[in-house]
Amino acid sequence: xxxxxxxxxxxxxxxxxxxxxxxxxxxxxxxxxxxxxxxxxxxxxxxxxxxxxxxxxxxxxxxxxxxxxxxxxxxxxxxxxxxxxxxxxxxxxxxxxxxxxxxxxxxxxxxxxxxxxxxxxxxxxxxxxxxxxxxxxxxxxxxxxxxxxxxxxxxxxxxxxxxxxxxxxxxxxxxxxxxxxxxxxxxxxxxxxxxxxxxxxxxxxxxx
Amino acid sequence: xxxxxxxxxxxxxxxxxxxxxxxxxxxxxxxxxxxxxxxxxxxxxxxxxxxxxxxxxxxxxxxxxxxxxxxxxxxxxxxxxxxxxxxxxxxxxxxxxxxxxxxxxxxxxxxxxxxxxxxxxxxxxxxxxxxxxxxxxxxxxxxxxxxxxxxxxxxxxxxxxxxxxxxxxxxxxxxxxxxxxxxxxxxxxxxxxxxxxxxxxxxxxxxxxxxxxxxxxxxxxxxxxxxxxxxxxxxxxxxxxxxxxxxxxxxxxxxxxxxxxxxxxxxxxxxxxxxxxxxxxxxxxxxxxxxxxxxxxxx
Numbered sequence: 091x092x093x094x095x096x097x098x099x100x101x102x103x104x105x106x107x108x109x110x111x112x113x114x115x116x117x118x119x120x121x122x123x124x125x126x127x128x129x130x131x132x133x134x135x136x137x138x139x140x141x142x143x144x145x146x147x148x149x150x151x152x153x154x155x156x157x158x159x160x161x162x163x164x165x166x167x168x169x170x171x172x173x174x175x176x177x178x179x180x181x182x183x184x185x186x187x188x189x190x191x192x193x194x195x196x197x198x199x200x201x202x203x204x205x206x207x208x209x210x211x212x213x214x215x216x217x218x219x220x221x222x223x224x225x226x227x228x229x230x231x232x233x234x235x236x237x238x239x240x241x242x243x244x245x246x247x248x249x250x251x252x253x254x255x256x257x258x259x260x261x262x263x264x265x266x267x268x269x270x271x272x273x274x275x276x277x278x279x280x281x282x283x284x285x286x287x288x289x290x291x292x293x294x295x296x297x298x
Numbered sequence: 299x300x301x302x303x304x305x306x307x308x309x310x311x312x313x314x315x316x317x318x319x320x321x322x323x324x325x326x327x328x329x330x331x332x333x334x335x336x337x338x339x340x341x342x343x344x345x346x347x348x349x350x351x352x353x354x355x356x357x358x359x360x361x362x363x364x365x366x367x368x369x370x371x372x373x374x375x376x377x378x379x380x381x382x383x384x385x386x387x388x389x390x391x392x393x394x395x396x397x398x399x400x401x402x403x404x405x406x407x408x409x410x411x412x413x414x415x416x417x418x419x420x421x422x423x424x425x426x427x428x429x430x431x432x433x434x435x436x437x438x439x440x441x442x443x444x445x446x447x448x449x450x451x452x453x454x455x456x457x458x459x460x461x462x463x464x465x466x467x468x469x470x471x472x473x474x475x476x477x478x479x480x481x482x483x484x485x486x487x488x489x490x491x492x493x494x495x496x497x498x499x500x501x502x503x504x505x506x507x508x509x510x511x512x513x514x515x516x517x518x519x520x521x522x523x524x525x526x527x528x529x530x531x532x533x534x535x536x537x538x539x540x541x542x543x544x545x546x547x548x549x550x551x552x553x554x555x556x557x558x559x560x561x562x563x564x565x566x567x568x569x570x571x572x573x574x575x576x577x578x579x580x581x582x583x584x585x586x587x588x589x590x591x592x593x594x595x596x597x
Binding site: 115134135138166168169170171172174175176184188189191192195196200205206207208209210211213214215217218221222223225229232247250251254255257258259260261262264265270272273274277278280281282283284285286288289292 | 310311313314315316317318319320341342343344346347348349350351352353354355356357358360361362365406407409410411412413414415416459460463464466472498499501502503504506507508511512515544545547548582583584585
């Protein structure tokens with residue numbers, strides 16, 4: 091268990107809702123949910139969520155901290171925004187799910203080996219490095235994210251798709267040798283570092 | 299028609315050798331015909347799309363799009379920002395709204411930008427190319443440019459998610475947007491306004507991390523188009539285009555289907571209808587060839 095997680099448990103002992111409101115992106119909206127369930131019925135991957143959004147909101151209010159933050163569900167959001175446009179209370183549900191996922195990751199509670207959690211982190215690392223996504227490296231990293239043996243199997247399975255993209259010049263093997271990048275890379279990195287520092291300071295070493 | 303100029307945010311997938319580089323080629327041909335000049339935002343960066351949230355917290359993510367808006371305001375003052383990618387448009391607009399509504403975040407974003415010598419005013423309108431076409435140019439002016447009507451070609455308008463929600467195109471409904479259908483009709487093609495899956499999610503980035511779950515949804519998107527007798531699907535989104543086009547063989551293997559349905563961009567259709575060559579319309583970028591468009595372009 092991470093130090094930040096222990097500190098947060100200590101600080102918000104009696105109210106997980108307060109913790110979410112203070113530290114999760116758009117978390118202050120959670121209490122507005124009226125439990126109608128439209129979000130759950132509108133989610134394209136809803137049937138795969140152990141706890142659909144409506145349930146997540148009630149679990150937050152019921153103080154089920156561990157269950158919510160270690161849930162696989164918040165990592166199943168495809169960002170289709172169907173829940174947002176249909177919610178009668180206009181809760182920014184998509185953003186709250188993203189916020190919960192990010193907060194869980196920050197505390198070290200995100201489920202291990204959740205494929206989207208891993209892929210999404212790879213995507214961030216990829217873009218943060220050069221300022222632009224290197225699709226080739228991201229694709230290869232994805233294939234090999236569960237080890238070399240699995241990676242070779244996946245790469246073989248994806249071979250025809252890769253060939254199709256190569257033939258149509260929608261994939262470039264030369265991207266392996268560097269690839270696209272922003273010119274002011276130093277300024278870009280300094281900006282991201284500062285943004286991270288400011289955010290860390292807000293959430294605080296021991297809770298915001 | 300007077301020349302219109304915009305500040306242009308092409309996004310990572312439109313770069314040379316990237317997955318929607320064909321989109322950019324057809325957009326350029328389309329814009330030439332419509333007297334639109336796209337001025338690329340100098341040194342733009344990735345917006346982190348829809349799954350940046352795992353690694354990037356709120357402020358680092360917002361800083362990414364804030365940098366693009368600031369660069370545009372500095373180098374292309376007074377020009378509206380136009381994005382062709384759904385995720386680029388969404389992230390940039392989301393950033394603009396979030397920072398406009400939260401003074402604290404706005405101040406912090408500018409503190410971060412100052413490290414790169416930039417300053418955000420956050421006063422620039424942010425549009426999707428579809429908005430430029432519909433609102434700034436208009437169907438009538440588009441129709442006037444048609445040299446080769448897409449006669450007899452049945453086209454399912456697949457709008458997808460992020461060009462449609464949460465912002466969408468003014469005057470269109472989230473559940474049944476009709477602008478792609480109207481555009482197809484304007485170009486002389488046969489639209490299929492009853493196409494049920496026009497706003498169904500294709501899985502987005504989760505097509506990579508959750509392929510089985512996503513391909514089940516993609517199957518429905520293609521099947522419904524076939525049910526309506528579609529010759530092809532048209533979409534405004536790079537992720538929709540790729541997901542719906544390139545996994546058809548895998549879906550056929552899993553489900554025993556025989557899908558082979560071309561998926562093109564609105565700009566592909568427009569470039570062909572405006573009389574441009576197959577190359578200018580980037581028909582060579584189709585993994586599943588759009589034969590009917592190739593025939594028309596060759597005429």
